[in-house]
Amino acid sequence: MIQSDPKIPSPKLGEPFLLTPGPLTTSYAVKQAMLRDWGSWDDDFRAMTRDMRTRLLALLGEGGDAYDCVPMQGSGSFSVEAMLASFIPRESKTLVLANGAYGQRSAQTLEYLGRDHLVLDKGDYLPPRGSEVAEILANDPAITHVVAIHCETSSGILNPVEEISEAVYAAGRKLLIDSMSAFGAIELKPLEIRYEAMVSSANKCIEGVPGFGFIIARKDELEVAKGNSHSLSLDVHAQWAHMEKTGQWRFTPPTHVVAAFLEALRAHEAEGGVAGRGARYAKNRDVMVAGMRELGFETLLQNRWLSPIIVTFFCPADEKFVFSRFYDLMKDKGFIIYPGKLTVVDSFRVGCIGQMDEQVMRQVVAAAKETLAEMGVASAAPPALALKERAKLAA
Secondary structure, eight states: OOOOOTTTTOOOOOOOOOOOSOOOOHHHHHGGGGGGGGOOTTTTHHHHHHHHHHHHHHOOTTTTTGGGEEEEEEHHHHHHHHHHHHHHHHOOOEEEEEEEHHHHHHHHHHHTTTTTEEEHHHHHHHOOHHHHHHHHHHHTTTEEEEEEEEEEEETTTTTTTHHHHHHHHHHOOEEEOTTTTTTTTSSSOOTTTSSEEEETTTSSSSOOOOSSSEEEEEEEHTOTTTTOOOSSSOOHHHHHHHHHHHSOOOOOOOOHHHHHHHHHHHHHHHTTHHHHHHHHHHHEEEEEEHHHHTTTTOOOOOOOGGGEEEEEEEOOOOOOOOOOHHHHHHHHEEEEOOOOOSSSSOEEEOOOOOOOEEEEHHHHHHHHHHHHHHHOOOOOOOOOOHHHHHHHOOO
């Protein structure tokens, strides 16, 4: 196991670093917080839930008092479905901005929900732009809502949600944001970016463990959401109303996960909040990308679009490069990377989030260099098709 700088120690239990967009490597303190049992109806746990909701709202900054926070059991996709079903009326029409798997998943969710929708499909990674949104909304007055992905981890692109928001509200429509992999590290200030609701998860940039997500929504939207949801369990209005009345979750909460998340929130605050966490992730990205480029790897995205969450690299054209072998050798060295999701060219992804710092990222690069040598790969340069595909982004 390659050891890291002691400022952020290697996982104490000896597991590899998770270079993924979540679940991710957590601190030992977060793991320890799960050792105690809690009564879900007890006053102590109610206080924990209240503290968690308050701390999450505080991350919004100025203007956050217009919002409330509703945690929801399950994976992040549960909370995305809950948001879409609860804040999009059944008779409405929604524009989904898709440039990867998670935009497509929102569209698929709306299909299941029986909600009329239109998809702006930008392919694997091209960003949806405000001008495109404005044109679509101008031509289709039936559209009431727009769904945008903040960071599309299929490619690692950070989508331009500010200009998208401006276009949506200039047209008098409403915006819902899937900030699953970005919230907590990238600002989403209500005074700068208008949105009715956003959704994220415990096991992303706050560095908790999987088990619940949360919806942060305008209070006036929560109040009028009653009756929209198709689901008893995923009804955001019902969950919110019950929490407001009793301080309790409607159904059994993931008590240990909440305890771990509170520990993660305290660490997040100590690091400097959104700005501090985002700065560490950005440094992780910059160090890792620079090192991988020195090895000959090429990123899918130009620097302008690179998020500090996860980065997509093209697989080398060298016939000796086999991703499954590269993955196994990297894991042997203490790093679990992520397969690619591009449909046109082969790729892989390296996450920048979790309990890692720039020293760890230098070790990732060193491990990649050693692995290429072990595989007999002479060049990490991608095939010509990959560079041709990337040129579309510049255009």
